[in-house]
Amino acid sequence: xxxxxxxxxxxxxxxxxxxxxxxxxxxxxxxxxxxxxxxxxxxxxxxxxxxxxxxxxxxxxxxxxxxxxxxxxxxxxxxxxxxxxxxxxxxxxxxxxxxxxxxxxxxxxxxxxxxxxxxxxxxxxxxxxxxxxxxxxxxxxxxxxxxxxxxxxxxxxxxxxxxxxxxxxxxxxxxxxxxxxxxxxxxxxxxxxxxxxxxxxxxxxxxxxxxxxxxxxxxxxxxxxxxxxxxxxxxxxxxxxxxxxxxxxxxxxxxxxxxxxxxxxxxxxxxxxxxxxxxxxxxxxxxxxxxxxxxxxxxxxxxxxxxxxxxxxxxxxxxxxxxxxxxxxxxxxxxxxxxxxxxxxxxxxxxxxxxxxxxx
Amino acid sequence: xxxxxxxxxxxxxxxxxxxxxxxxxxxxxxxxxxxxxxxxxxxxxxxxxxxxxxxxxxxxxxxxxxxxxxxxxxxxxxxxxxxxxxxxxxxxxxxxxxxxxxxxxxxxxxxxxxxxxxxxxxxxxxxxxxxxxxxxxxxxxxxxxxxxxxxxxxxxxxxxxxxxxxxxxxxxxxxxxxxxxxxxxxxxxxxxxxxxxxxxxxxxxxxxxxxxxxxxxxxxxxxxxxxxxxxxxxxxxxxxxxxxxxxxxxxxxxxxxxxxxxxxxxxxxxxxxxxxxxxxxxxxxxxxxxxxxxxxxxxxxxxxxxxxxxxxxxxxxxxxxxxxxxxxxxxxxxxxxxxxxxxxxxxxxxxxxxxxxxxxxxxxxxxxxxxxxxxxxxxxxxxxxxxxxxxxxxxxxxxxxxxxxxxxxxxxxxxxxxxxxxxxxxxxxxxxxxxxxxxxxxxxxxxxxxx
Numbered sequence: 001x002x003x004x005x006x007x008x009x010x011x012x013x014x015x016x017x018x019x020x021x022x023x024x025x026x027x028x029x030x031x032x033x034x035x036x037x038x039x040x041x042x043x044x045x046x047x048x049x050x051x052x053x054x055x056x057x058x059x060x061x062x063x064x065x066x067x068x069x070x071x072x073x074x075x076x077x078x079x080x081x082x083x084x085x086x087x088x089x090x091x092x093x094x095x096x097x098x099x100x101x102x103x104x105x106x107x108x109x110x111x112x113x114x115x116x117x118x119x120x121x122x123x124x125x126x127x128x129x130x131x132x133x134x135x136x137x138x139x140x141x142x143x144x145x146x147x148x149x150x151x152x153x154x155x156x157x158x159x160x161x162x163x164x165x166x167x168x169x170x171x172x173x174x175x176x177x178x179x180x181x182x183x184x185x186x187x188x189x190x191x192x193x194x195x196x197x198x199x200x201x202x203x204x205x206x207x208x209x210x211x212x213x214x215x216x217x218x219x220x221x222x223x224x225x226x227x228x229x230x231x232x233x234x235x236x237x238x239x240x241x242x243x244x245x246x247x248x249x250x251x252x253x254x255x256x257x258x259x260x261x262x263x264x265x266x267x268x269x270x271x272x273x274x275x276x277x278x279x280x281x282x283x284x285x286x287x288x289x290x291x292x293x294x295x296x297x298x299x300x301x302x303x304x305x306x307x308x309x310x311x312x313x314x315x316x317x318x319x320x321x322x323x324x325x326x327x328x329x330x331x332x333x334x335x336x337x338x339x340x341x342x343x344x345x346x347x348x349x350x351x352x353x354x355x356x357x358x359x360x
Numbered sequence: 361x362x363x364x365x366x367x368x369x370x371x372x373x374x375x376x377x378x379x380x381x382x383x384x385x386x387x388x389x390x391x392x393x394x395x396x397x398x399x400x401x402x403x404x405x406x407x408x409x410x411x412x413x414x415x416x417x418x419x420x421x422x423x424x425x426x427x428x429x430x431x432x433x434x435x436x437x438x439x440x441x442x443x444x445x446x447x448x449x450x451x452x453x454x455x456x457x458x459x460x461x462x463x464x465x466x467x468x469x470x471x472x473x474x475x476x477x478x479x480x481x482x483x484x485x486x487x488x489x490x491x492x493x494x495x496x497x498x499x500x501x502x503x504x505x506x507x508x509x510x511x512x513x514x515x516x517x518x519x520x521x522x523x524x525x526x527x528x529x530x531x532x533x534x535x536x537x538x539x540x541x542x543x544x545x546x547x548x549x550x551x552x553x554x555x556x557x558x559x560x561x562x563x564x565x566x567x568x569x570x571x572x573x574x575x576x577x578x579x580x581x582x583x584x585x586x587x588x589x590x591x592x593x594x595x596x597x598x599x600x601x602x603x604x605x606x607x608x609x610x611x612x613x614x615x616x617x618x619x620x621x622x623x624x625x626x627x628x629x630x631x632x633x634x635x636x637x638x639x640x641x642x643x644x645x646x647x648x649x650x651x652x653x654x655x656x657x658x659x660x661x662x663x664x665x666x667x668x669x670x671x672x673x674x675x676x677x678x679x680x681x682x683x684x685x686x687x688x689x690x691x692x693x694x695x696x697x698x699x700x701x702x703x704x705x706x707x708x709x710x711x712x713x714x715x716x717x718x719x720x721x722x723x724x725x726x727x728x729x730x731x732x733x734x735x736x737x738x739x740x741x742x743x744x745x746x747x748x749x750x751x752x753x754x755x756x757x758x759x760x761x762x763x764x765x766x767x768x769x770x771x772x773x774x775x776x777x778x779x780x781x782x783x784x785x786x787x788x789x790x791x792x793x794x795x796x797x798x799x800x801x802x803x804x805x806x807x808x809x810x811x
Contacts, residue, residue, distance in 0.1 A: 092593050092627025099597020133788045134575040136568035140791035195791040312803035
């Protein structure tokens with residue numbers, strides 16, 4: 001509570017601007033501003049308290065308070081047994097986490113960024129995701145793999161990849177990608193309580209962004225169902241579907257387009273796998289137009305999957321135009337600021353794509 | 361399992377003179393221990409050399425005769441000494457054997473060089489190893505008949521490792537191994553029929569036919585793992601859970617000489633040592649990683665030393681008693697909170713790497729034959745039992761026949777049981793979840809998945 005108040009008071013101009021642009025939607029009188037970082041922190045704190053089988057391991061999660069301070073204060077509160085600093089051994093500690101889950105604990109395995117999860121991806125896929133199926137239900141693996149995913153700022157190619165499509169490809173995994181604080185809190189709690197392997201894709205640039213959180217979402221048992229998308233903004237002319245940070249970009253674009261008389265419906269996927277296709281279909285059947293927005297590369301990505309699913313379902317007949325994908329540029333991430341900015345979807349790209357799709 | 365218990369309890373009844381009524385095995389064992397205490401001489405009595413006599417001649421091979429007379433003799437066969445003797449029984453109830461000394465790394469002392477073996481234990485280990493042997497040979501047969509497909513990595517030759525380890529740990533301890541897993545699947549409690557039916561991909565298989573050779577599971581047995589080396593961090597994680605829960609359990613984590621060069625092993629060794637995880641890392645060194653001999657794969661073939669800061673033992677993996685004593689030693693080490701330990705078991709596989717490998721392109725038939733004749737684990741145990749009159753030829757033959765019958769019945773089941781129903785194709789994706797829809801091969805194929 002104190003942390004979020006501090007955050008609120010400390011919030012800079014950008015945060016206030018963001019809050020103003022978003023509008024105060026659907027909040028109860030006692031709503032509070034909480035950053036995504038604090039929401040994640042609270043979620044882990046509450047779940048650690050609730051179930052003694054839950055523990056956190058990863059690089060710098062304990063004494064350093066977390067590389068991005070997401071686990072701040074947890075080691076001080078819970079100690080060495082429950083908050084474990086690991087050496088730089090992703091494959092090793094991811095495997096250890098999976099083994100611990102098999103033997104009855106409920107680990108949260110943090111990757112400093114998901115780029116490093118590639119070192120350990122065999123353990124995530126072959127040891128975690130597939131085991132319940134291979135054992136015909138004898139061996140569940142209740143584990144959460146979490147960490148920042150996708151582009152940050154100025155960290156260049158090896159530290160900027162989006163892994164949503166990679167992990168979402170695999171049966172046996174749930175893949176979750178929160179956007180705001182409420183998403184972060186509710187989905188992380190749900191992920192920790194889930195008896196299955198969950199890949200929890202955070203975003204470093206969102207950690208410091210405060211959002212209003214309702215009273216309800218502050219409750220210790222507040223969870224968001226995995227597999228359900230949320231309509232962040234109702235609209236009638238066109239559907240924008242996105243996940244993580246780019247939901248914000250979509251809402252920004254929608255605000256600009258609203259002034260020009262284009263009414264956008266914005267869907268926040270929240271979960272990548274299993275994807276809430278019904279939500280998208282329902283929206284497309286209303287608006288007849290669809291634009292997907294993601295930070296990842298275009299080929300074989302989230303947008304590609306949405307296109308395929310829409311085509312295979314009832315919503316296809318309601319499309320007045322082909323689906324448009326707005327994606328990251330199909331290149332490794334460059335370093336120079338101007339190059340980096342132009343490697344990811346900007347609000348103007350979304351606006352442009354919407355207008356093209358609507359042919360206005 | 362039931363048959364094995366019945367045989368053991370019958371044997372116990374013969375020894376203790378109790379009627380084979382409704383007594384449970386544990387009651388009989390307690391009775392046995394009381395009986396032994398009553399009749400055995402004081403322990404640790406040294407045997408003066410002149411008291412030793414030659415062992416009696418073994419009964420005629422073709423004869424049906426019972427073994428006669430009492431056995432109070434001390435044998436002077438190398439490596440054996442009778443500890444307890446009884447006048448009315450047919451067999452020696454217990455003997456002590458010299459076993460090979462283990463090479464040690466970073467340890468003051470190793471496991472004992474003498475191992476005690478009771479008749480019951482001997483029969484049990486014999487039974488276990490023979491069952492694994494016959495089961496693997498049956499799998500070989502079924503594979504050649506194309507009833508088993510895909511991967512099939514056979515364990516014959518290495519039986520002493522599985523039997524010895526299981527004899528040293530508790531059922532509540534944990535074990536995880538790689539893909540050459542059928543032996544451990546059995547010793548960890550899965551029935552022969554469930555193993556064979558899993559190999560043949562039938563619904564009666566331990567994983568309902570969905571896992572196959574490399575993915576069999578049981579309580580406190582975590583498979584069966586297909587990715588070389590991946591099971592080692594998993595095993596350390598299981599050990600972490602034991603430590604976390606404070607239950608005094610340990611995890612035995614096995615890998616081969618091939619996997620010993622995997623990077624994730626060294627990551628695991630580091631963390632296991634750092635956090636003092638109660639984990640026994642066991643390297644089953646059968647001298648070949650698929651077709652590559654250890655000399656061609658490893659800069660150092662002293663696998664028991666590869667843990668560097670982790671203490672290690674090098675053990676004769678063909679001697680079930682050696683394996684058992686070493687595993688006991690290792691388990692005590694872990695349970696005392698001293699952290700992990702490495703055990704290298706020097707063993708040998710008769711088959712090739714898998715059923716698609718004849719196993720003779722990278723080693724000679726002579727080498728295989730030599731191990732079979734000189735170091736076969738089952739023969740070694742049999743020899744000990746017979747020459748110390750702890751069992752009779754007939755008895756062991758009877759056990760062999762029974763095992764063959766069991767394996768044959770299990771194979772019958774495995775070949776006649778139906779395949780899993782198509783309705784179950786998509787089940788077991790998620791645990792404890794409401795049913796979900798799974799896309800089939802085409803958009804109109806909507807399949808259902810239940811937890």
